[in-house]
Amino acid sequence: MLTNTSFTELVGIQWPIVQAPMVGGYSSPEMVAIVSNLGGLGTLALGNLTPEQIKQQCNQTLSLTDKPFAINLFARQKQTIPSLNKNSEEIKALIPYYQQLEIDESVLFNQKIANLPDLNLQIDAILNTEVPIVTFTFDIPSPDIVEKLKQSGKIVIATATSTDEAKLVQNEGFDAVILQGSNAGGHRASFLTDGNGGPETQLLLKQTKQAVSIPIISSGGIMNGQQIVQHISNGADACQLGTAYLFTDEAKVESYYLEALLQHQVETCLSDSFTGKYARVLNNRFAKEMKPYRAASFPYQGQLTSSIRSKAADIGRYEYLPFWAGASYSLGRRQTAASLTKTLIDELKFSMSY
Numbered sequence: 001m002l003t004n005t006s007f008t009e010l011v012g013i014q015w016p017i018v019q020a021p022m023v024g025g026y027s028s029p030e031m032v033a034i035v036s037n038l039g040g041l042g043t044l045a046l047g048n049l050t051p052e053q054i055k056q057q058c059n060q061t062l063s064l065t066d067k068p069f070a071i072n073l074f075a076r077q078k079q080t081i082p083s084l085n086k087n088s089e090e091i092k093a094l095i096p097y098y099q100q101l102e103i104d105e106s107v108l109f110n111q112k113i114a115n116l117p118d119l120n121l122q123i124d125a126i127l128n129t130e131v132p133i134v135t136f137t138f139d140i141p142s143p144d145i146v147e148k149l150k151q152s153g154k155i156v157i158a159t160a161t162s163t164d165e166a167k168l169v170q171n172e173g174f175d176a177v178i179l180q181g182s183n184a185g186g187h188r189a190s191f192l193t194d195g196n197g198g199p200e201t202q203l204l205l206k207q208t209k210q211a212v213s214i215p216i217i218s219s220g221g222i223m224n225g226q227q228i229v230q231h232i233s234n235g236a237d238a239c240q241l242g243t244a245y246l247f248t249d250e251a252k253v254e255s256y257y258l259e260a261l262l263q264h265q266v267e268t269c270l271s272d273s274f275t276g277k278y279a280r281v282l283n284n285r286f287a288k289e290m291k292p293y294r295a296a297s298f299p300y301q302g303q304l305t306s307s308i309r310s311k312a313a314d315i316g317r318y319e320y321l322p323f324w325a326g327a328s329y330s331l332g333r334r335q336t337a338a339s340l341t342k343t344l345i346d347e348l349k350f351s352m353s354y
Ligand SMILES: Cc1cc2nc3c(=O)[nH]c(=O)nc-3n(C[C@H](O)[C@H](O)[C@H](O)COP(=O)(O)O)c2cc1C
Pocket: 020, 021, 022, 023, 024, 026, 045, 046, 047, 072, 136, 137, 159, 180, 183, 184, 185, 186, 187, 219, 220, 221, 222, 240, 241, 242, 243, 244, 246, 324, 325, 326, 327, 328
């Protein structure tokens, strides 16, 4: 049966529908529980949270559902501060924004390394919870982390943006792979390349299906049940949707972000100008103007631009903010997470009746 796949069996869910993790508080415990309670798989985005915050989010979700759900973490390498000065292209490109927004430029030269939560401490926090499934983006975590999670009975999944990355995910012993096409909203998971381009999800699925035997979750540009059916017919075992859930009430997206999404006025593009890592965003003024310039590495570029974002948000200069969105965002509709999930399920049931 179409909806009974190796992935639904692996994680014990009814429908091959995964709600994507969306850092920034968008994939809330409420949203995750709604999707899981309806027989899909919700995912909490915990990549930027401290162990204490992780425990809180997991416990809150566990109190709202007794069905399986996943959590997502960033498996990233150690970062160093790049040696930049006022003559570096990366800095010179940002100075006009500091000037226009009247931000003290000395902030640009007094950066410390990002105090990102330690992955090992995040993992320890997860090991102390009943969360059954852990997914990763941005890289593959070290073998001892994979081993620890598996030994404690957790299902481990990593994200790939190319067939080569998917093969590595399989070889490192992961239980399943999320294939993220270049049309996906938000940051690219890429770790073998910089993620500037690459195949869209359908093509990536076709290229990769023959190369790996673990369950595949397609992700990127999927907004409705018909598309899920197409992906499953082409060999996917589930589909992970982000942008479609971004439009739901439970995402509580900032009003100016939601307005930009609902206006459907601009195309999306891949940009590394906001954080130093390529991400699919609305092609707004900042993305366009910064495109010719080299960005500092991730997450350092994110620190250099953070004063621009906070001042721009404060004074309503929204054209300088990153509006993460998948290439199919114009198909998004305002509704509740329950209504979206039920519609996806109905569309799957409808396709099965033929
Ligand atoms: C606002 C936003 C935040 C995201 N945050 C994460 C994240 O924390 N971890 C992750 O693995 N993927 C993240 N993603 C990517 C999604 O997992 C998924 O690949 C993408 O949303 C799929 O494409 P779609 O948006 O076209 O459905 C994010 C996507 C968006 C739109």
